[in-house]
Amino acid sequence: MTLWLTRIVPSPSSREAHRDLGGNDQGIRLHQRMLQMFPDGIEGPARAAFGVLFRAEETPRGLQILLQSHEAPDPSRLPDAYGNVETRSLDGMLSNLHKGAIINYRCVASPVRKPGAAAREAYKLPPVVALSGNAAIEWWERQSTAAGLEPLHINAHPLATVRGSRGHKDPAAKQRVQHSRTQFDGTARVLDADLLREKLAAGIGRGKAYGCGLLTLAPMQQRS
Known part of the structure; x- marks a missing residue:
């Protein structure tokens, strides 16, 4: 593909x-x-x-x-x-991915966790909790590993939350949209090139319809 x-x-x-x-x-x-x-x-x-x-x-x-x-x-x-x-x-870039390659990456994603029913009841939490700071970085580390990458350096920069409504012309029937966003930049080592290709095509995390989840890669610049 x-x-x-x-x-x-x-x-x-x-x-x-x-x-x-x-x-x-x-x-x-x-x-x-x-x-x-x-x-x-x-x-x-x-x-x-x-x-x-x-x-x-x-x-x-x-x-x-x-x-x-x-x-x-x-x-x-x-x-x-x-x-x-x-x-x-992107065929050339995808075909050149291989285990051990060091790449630069960027992804604007929506880091969240979904607490269980007991935790929601005990702490009065919503079904989806937005993550920030070290919690967001830990989320990205897990997502990177699941995408076939070993993160070597992570810079996390919070962005404005996407808010608005979608759907029906009737204002009362519209659905509210809200996605917290963090921009992750850094370097990583490729652990599984095939898995990484799959994740590049699928995107990372939630909010993909609203500007989240696109993972882009670039090769490390070679020093002369």
Whole structure:
């Protein structure tokens, strides 16, 4: 299965891009915008059908959107002058993964734990508890290992929580969306390349429809 990575650099003059990227409901708006680039009429959830994972991030050159998918998106379905769009296959990177390789990684994820019924009752906890600080780092260590990686260095940076609503036109029937987010950056050693390829395609953790779970890799720069 081929994976495609699309980089979108939004145009500062695009009202649609500005609206999509503004506010705490950014992830909800971008979810709708990213799916717009794929065919209609799919049975079941379109995000899963096309393997869509995405995130918006700040770079030294400004804001960008990264989109990963099983099928190359069609940028002509975006609003006119939305931004600059470049798509490339990840086949080369995936085929070069091997046990022992040292890579750089980045993932914006939603670290949580789900306490049992007894703990929820005793401590009046919600069904899902957002994690931060050392608890979030420990969560990422477990997720990394489950993805075939040995984390060597972890930098965890909390991001704004995604909040908003989705679903029906009737406001009373809308579902509330809330996902805490942490950006994890660092270096890792590949322990299981096949498992890592699977996790790259599937994404990490919850909130995948709203800008969480996309794991991106880059080779370590070789010193001359």
